[in-house]
Amino acid sequence: HxxxxxxxxxxxxxxxxxxxxxxxxxxxxxxxxxxxxxxxxxxxxxxxxxxxxxxxxxxxxxxxxxxxxxxxxxxxxxxxxxxxxxxxxxxPAAISPAPPAPQDIDAARNAALARWRRERDGNAVQKSLLALREAAKRGINVMGPSVACAKAGVTTGEWAATLAGALPPATPAAPAIALTSSGERMAACARLDAATRGLSRPLTLLLVRPGLDARPWSGHPLLRAAQECGVALRDCGARRMPAEIATIAYRDKPHVLIFGLSNPQSVEMANATILALRKAGFGSIPMFGLVAFDADPPLLQELHAKVTLRNIHETAVDEFLEDLSRMVISGNALPDRGLT
Structure with missing residues (x-):
């Protein structure tokens, strides 16, 4: 804490x-x-x-x-x-298992836990766990149901087991589709270089990871290919609040914002971040969203109106570089061609 x-x-x-x-x-x-x-x-x-x-x-x-x-x-x-x-x-990386606790201490803890469960309101516990499970499955904020669980006397083990059973297993981001030849990569880099020729400094992308995602997005093939073409990539860090992201954007002055969207909560945080950016004066900065989970169209509808969204699993490197080129030339988001 x-x-x-x-x-x-x-x-x-x-x-x-x-x-x-x-x-x-x-x-x-x-x-x-x-x-x-x-x-x-x-x-x-x-x-x-x-x-x-x-x-x-x-x-x-x-x-x-x-x-x-x-x-x-x-x-x-x-x-x-x-x-x-x-x-x-x-x-040391490999920590030897701790010695077993004395039997009397272990028995006392088990007795205290059993007494705690007998004395609490079982109906309130079940209702709060059900609300927590439904919130996690629907991808909405679990803070309220978690507080209700604490007030009902839910143990941390019960709380964690409920979330683990409701949330989908974490899967690493799949690599982007590879280019068919190095010539296509060189051609895409050349077009990106031509699009950024009038800029006073190298094209700068600010990677934003809203929500609780802490995966190293900067190592993804799409972003790594952009760096190989001379693009400067800056990462504002994991678990940043919208106001913090706006402050970092004001400091770094990126040409394009890249949102890494890994779950429904990150989409909600992205909408809040865009609102904070607009309050800070970023009205026309191009924004690009890389979606790394199976999202329902209604969930992305509000964000899609403000951010160019691409499925990170189905976007090739040359397509990503072409999108960046068009964004720099237009100075704003790309025309809607659907989530791809």
Whole structure:
């Protein structure tokens, strides 16, 4: 939670027991202080974010004494220093299994878990898990159902198992269709070079990965081929918020934005990002979307009106380079020819 707060990730969801609420209040207080310290007073969490209110009596409800704000802050800074990072990175790749816990501790934990499940409202648990499963299957925001699960007393294992059963398995992006000859690649590069000849600097693409996708899109054959043709590719980083992306776009001033769309949530985040870009003054910047999942047309309808969309699995390198050439020449999105 502390590392998430330090990087501006807007997520906090402890459990709903007295001890959890006490820890949540403690974390929330430090959360606000970290956001103010790291991102300034203008960084505002979204309206739907659940933060536990400060509670002067929280310490009395905790099972064990909670560390103070200074201790937590010091621990976070140590983790971020070169010494702490080196210790973390130097751990062996193959970690030997931990020794088994003493039988009495294991039995006590199992008894506590069984007691917790007996005392909670079983109907509320089933309803919240069903809502979570439906939200995940439909590709909508799971934050609300997750909060309902926490309030109903759903365990993290039950929550994770429900999501794992509802979400499709992650699949790596398939390579783009290869060019039939090196001559076609050279011809496409030549046309791209001619289209960018009037620019004052090399054609710059800004790769945007909205949502929680952290795959290395910059290594995809389409983008790698563009770099081989002299295109500058910049990656704004994974898990960026729309306001952060707008700030990076203002700083880097790319000629074209490339959206990496890996799931329905990334499409929703892309729409929010475009709204943030327009508020920041980016009204006519060409935008290109590479879709890496089987998306229903209604899901892409709103985004398709603003962004040129291509199926990353079915787009050849020469077609991608031709699209970039036409985008640079027109200075805007390409005419609609359907998702390909």
């Amino acid at each position: 502390l590392r998430a707060a330090a990087t501006g990730v807007e997520f906090l969801m402890p459990g709903s027991g007295p001890g959890d609420r006490a820890a949540g209040a403690c974390l929330s207080e430090l959360w606000r202080a970290l956001l103010l310290e790291r991102h300034g007073p203008g960084f505002a969490p979204p309206k739907g974010l659940v933060l536990y209110p400060s509670d002067p009596e929280a310490q009395g409800f905790a099972d064990t004494p909670l560390p103070g704000r200074d201790a937590l802050h010091t621990a976070l800074l140590h983790r971020e220093t070169s010494e702490g990072a080196a210790a973390w990175l130097s751990r």
